[in-house]
Amino acid sequence: MSTHCLILPASHLDIQKTLESLAQQLCIDFHPDNAPIPDGVIVVSEHSGALSVARSGNKDKPILVDFVGGKAGHRRKFGGGKGQDIAKAVGLNKGATPSVLDATGGLGRDGFVLATLGCNVTLLERSPIVAALLEDGLRRGLADNEISDIAKRMSLMKHNAIDWMTSTDQRYDVVYLDPMFPHREKSALVKKEMRLFQDLLGEDLDADQLLQPALVIARYRVVVKRPKLAPDLNGQVPTYRLEGKSCRYDIYALKAFGSE
Incomplete structure (x- = not known):
């Protein structure tokens, strides 16, 4: 930080x-x-x-977590439901409603999408400031009649994901990873938020270490969200990929949903 x-x-x-x-x-x-x-x-x-x-000293909007309105509210109403790539990646298109560990919780945007679609989502976040933003967003979400039921499906744990996954006996149907990846394009407005996050969190130099413990505690699959041209996490080729316009989802399938 x-x-x-x-x-x-x-x-x-x-x-x-x-x-x-x-x-x-x-x-x-x-x-x-x-x-x-x-x-x-x-x-x-x-x-x-x-x-x-x-x-301070710039005109960018402050970063906060807003599950009620803004982009989250629009996506909740018009985002495409279970046809979204993230929904397919975690197996919602296969009739499953998996429990999900979002081990890189961040601002909770993807976790909220999955909770909107019925998943129980546990978010891990190691940055005290980012975790506080997320906790505040959940507080306001729980107080809102329109999304309180969605917010109830989300829980937050303030831990280092690698340490916690390595030591826990807890299992999840799906472990979801979206490690921060260096963004160096200077002209893209969205990168301003990323640069502020990098100042808060530092470079995500241990991102490759997330994959192996995630594979241990996941029952059915690990899903890794990556920029389209980013290397495979930890150099490990996924079982298959879902390619989107600006990112991809690498799926490490362990067994089929519903199998024991």
Whole structure:
């Protein structure tokens, strides 16, 4: 995580409690919200009643988790249901509704899609700040009548995925991996969010180490989301792939759904 990080007080009680916990955990003091902030600093604060992260000195929208509206809400209503590649990748097109461990939880976007389609999804996230964003998004989702039933199918664990998967006895039908991959295209707007994430998380240098423990705790398959031209995770060729416009899903099939 970048050492240049500031935490601002919040007006919402739940968010204030989260910020206090983060400040203690990360050994960061609260920054007076009326004091000047240098450009380029990562700021954790409240934005429109939600926990958010932004870089000071630019006009990009703060990063927050919104399962109710925005892109998540649009995809929930118009995203294509079980015809989506991610749904096919985890086996929903085969009549299964698997339990899913999303071991690289991030902002929970893919996990929310799978929960929308009926899966019980457990998310792992090792970054304290990203986990706090996700936890805040789940809090607001549970309070929303329209998506509360979906949010109830999602749970969060704040752990390093490699360490947790290596030590657990828990099994999941599907383990889903979407490790951060370096994005160097300077012109793409979406990469601004990725660059901020890389500052928060650092380079995902241990991503290859995710695959083997995932294969151990998955009952039926491991699904790895990758950029189209990215190398196979850990150099291991998948059983088959689903190719999309901007990414692909590598499926490591262990056995057929429904078999013992």
